[in-house]
Amino acid sequence: xxxxxxxxxxxxxxxxxxxxxxxxxxxxxxxxxxxxxxxxxxxxxxxxxxxxxxxxxxxxxxxxxxxxxxxxxxxxxxxxxxxxxxxxxxxxxxxxxxxxxxxxxxxxxxxxxxxxx
Amino acid sequence: xxxxxxxxxxxxxxxxxxxxxxxxxxxxxxxxxxxxxxxxxxxxxxxxxxxxxxxxxxxxxxxxxxxxxxxxxxxxxxxxxxxxxxxxxxxxxxxxxxxxxxxxxxxxxxxxxx
Numbered sequence: 001x002x003x004x005x006x007x008x009x010x011x012x013x014x015x016x017x018x019x020x021x022x023x024x025x026x027x028x029x030x031x032x033x034x035x036x037x038x039x040x041x042x043x044x045x046x047x048x049x050x051x052x053x054x055x056x057x058x059x060x061x062x063x064x065x066x067x068x069x070x071x072x073x074x075x076x077x078x079x080x081x082x083x084x085x086x087x088x089x090x091x092x093x094x095x096x097x098x099x100x101x102x103x104x105x106x107x108x109x110x111x112x113x114x115x116x117x
Numbered sequence: 118x119x120x121x122x123x124x125x126x127x128x129x130x131x132x133x134x135x136x137x138x139x140x141x142x143x144x145x146x147x148x149x150x151x152x153x154x155x156x157x158x159x160x161x162x163x164x165x166x167x168x169x170x171x172x173x174x175x176x177x178x179x180x181x182x183x184x185x186x187x188x189x190x191x192x193x194x195x196x197x198x199x200x201x202x203x204x205x206x207x208x209x210x211x212x213x214x215x216x217x218x219x220x221x222x223x224x225x226x227x228x229x230x231x
Contacts, residue, residue, distance in 0.1 A: 004160075033218070040205065040224070040226070041223065041224065042207065042221050042222060042223045042224055043161075043207070043221045045218060045219075045220075048218065092160065092161070094161075097163070105151055105153075105163040105166050106151075106161075106163070106219065107163070108153075108160040108161040108162075109160055110159065110160045111160055
């Protein structure tokens, strides 16, 4: 099983600023995913971070607001730009078991709890 | 498009009783189905999955789930609930043309009372 860490674990930010969240996997993975979760609610996929190519964004999410980097097969960052209180949420990164594949479950990081004032 | 429905926001059971958390899905094609659990202030943990084969799959912590293609369901079950099973449970589905992306249900909060 993969171990995924995220930094920071939580942050309180001012409106209009940006925050970069880091996600580190202890093994090489082809795909990494970024999700947003309101506490106690479902997960919404923001984007798929692909190594060596641009991230693939889901409907309703754009690169200017959520730029993603994927410099290697174990690391990714998600930036929440020009934040507003509506961006307050838990941000999760995940990676598939076995590093890739359509049939594999995902391992999740512990999440980053973001509060925007 | 793929979707998942968890019709119950909350399930309450007494310790020692069997529990069922319901999940139905809608996909075009063969579904890959997953259950995850989220304990308070912790990340999601994988419980079990159905890819193909036997309709009854067994997973972690004594949980099992039954894939029913005709009813498009994948209900999570456990014969005897523990207080420590109290958590938020998510059903998820993916399909082979979707690059491994999963769609998650809204979640069901399971409360097991002593």
